[in-house]
Amino acid sequence: MRIDKYIWAIRVAKTRSMASSLCRDGKVEVDGKKVKASKVLKEGEEFTIRKGAIFYTYKVLSFPKSRVGASLVSDYSEDITSKEQLEKLEMIKLANIDRPKGLGRPTKKDRRNWAKSLGDD
Incomplete structure (x- = not known):
């Protein structure tokens, strides 16, 4: 099965065109290599998708x-995303929760406080 169709079928991407654009933009890798949307997957293969700062x-x-x-x-499919990536996702969610929408x-002060809470200097 084509990788773009598979990504759409297992509900990683909302539409098939979004799935193929993930491939076209170089955000999908199989065995560490970026692939085109027409790449045929085999059972047992692992692939990685980059969404934002997280690699699923x-x-x-x-x-x-x-x-x-x-x-x-x-x-x-089986989600085998590393724990480090999931922790990174949680950190991103926590960083965005304290800021009211709108x-x-x-501000510069907000960014400094956010960096301090993450431990960055």
Whole structure:
């Protein structure tokens, strides 16, 4: 099955065109190499998708005939994203939670406080 179709079928991307644009933009890798949307996946293969600052890794278990419901995704793929990446995601979520929506761009003071809370100097 083509990688763009698989990414769409297991609900990683909302639309098939979004899945193919992930490939076109170089955000999808198989065995450490960037792939085109037409790359054919095999069972047992692992691929990585970069969304924002996070690298999500999936293992192909089998191929669905068409797009599957959210409850059935685990039958076709396994999320093997590293714990470091998931912790990074949590840090990003926590950093954004204290800022009310609609305040606009963060000030220099806000950025300094945010960097201090993350431990950056």
